[in-house]
């Protein structure tokens with residue numbers, strides 16, 4: 001999924017301006033787009049729902065994360081936090097644990113913060129207009145337009161990376177990444193979105209915005225667009241010939257981590273390190289202790305795994321001590337910054353693990369391959385939010 005960007009907050013008085021600037025015939029375009037969307041839209045769990053909170057959660061998850069990964073986590077997250085109140089009353093560690101595997105954990109923190117704000121300052125009710133949604137902490141222009149249109153039927157356009165690409169290609173504009181270019185695209189997107197509000201049977205603006213994003217995600221693909229299947233092929237100025245800017249090149253980095261297990265009675269414990277609260281990336285989350293590369297030079301790893309974070313591919317090797325007398329690896333952990341904890345393996349699901357730690361622990365069968373433990377079936381009835389879940393048993397080393 002492409003990174004989502006700014007949207008265009010739109011008032012009724014802007015409509016005439018947008019019509020003047022429109023480079024496509026909005027009525028013809030919408031008819032072709034929606035006819036295609038009704039037949040070809042993917043069935044996704046956040047489509048056709050009526051709960052704005054769920055739309056909000058899905059839109060935040062979809063930013064910078066693949067649809068497949070979101071599908072895997074969406075229901076689990078909502079079972080754990082079925083309402084804004086349940087989310088507001090949770091601890092940050094619980095929210096991060098449920099988010100583990102989706103990456104970009106700042107999104108989870110901001111979602112949690114906004115849920116608290118709505119609960120404390122707005123009577124627990126999510127605002128219904130893009131302008132009001134924009135006043136909430138952590139809700140940017142894309143998210144407020146997506147929620148306002150999809151959940152409440154407001155006629156505001158969304159402009160994420162997919163929509164931007166579709167419009168640039170349709171209109172034969174170069175990809176410039178400037179404010180002028182973005183303002184132009186916002187006007188074009190605004191000219192195409194229907195103004196009608198939801199009437200309990202249809203949601204023209206929300207469906208249109210989802211159809212635009214779907215077109216970019218499934219047909220007008222970044223590298224090889226499927227132009228012969230495109231519903232607006234005859235309106236497109238480039239038809240697969242659009243020149244796109246080169247993306248940032250991927251970097252490669254080696255990394256090494258320690259897997260240390262021990263038995264305590266019938267329980268197995270794994271050694272984890274809690275990242276410092278003041279680091280920029282994933283503060284406060286738990287990972288397998290990192291090792292300096294020179295400490296593992298002549299050792300054979302028990303696992304090799306590739307893990308991508310933004311533009312960096314980490315080639316990670318995982319090492320385990322050779323028997324109970326091998327203390328060299330433990331000593332290799334930089335002592336000054338290590339915040340180490342022995343954690344029971346059956347409690348790992350309730351701990352905010354980094355995506356890499358989760359991947360390694362699941363590959364090595366230390367942790368089950370399920371996203372979250374879910375005791376209750378999904379229900380529209382809000383679960384009692386005050387019930388405390390058992391905390392991960394963590395023994396500070």
Ligand code: SF4
Nearest residue numbers: 220225227230236240
């Ligand atoms: S014709 Fe091709 S390039 Fe043009 S909008 Fe459709 S998929 Fe994209």
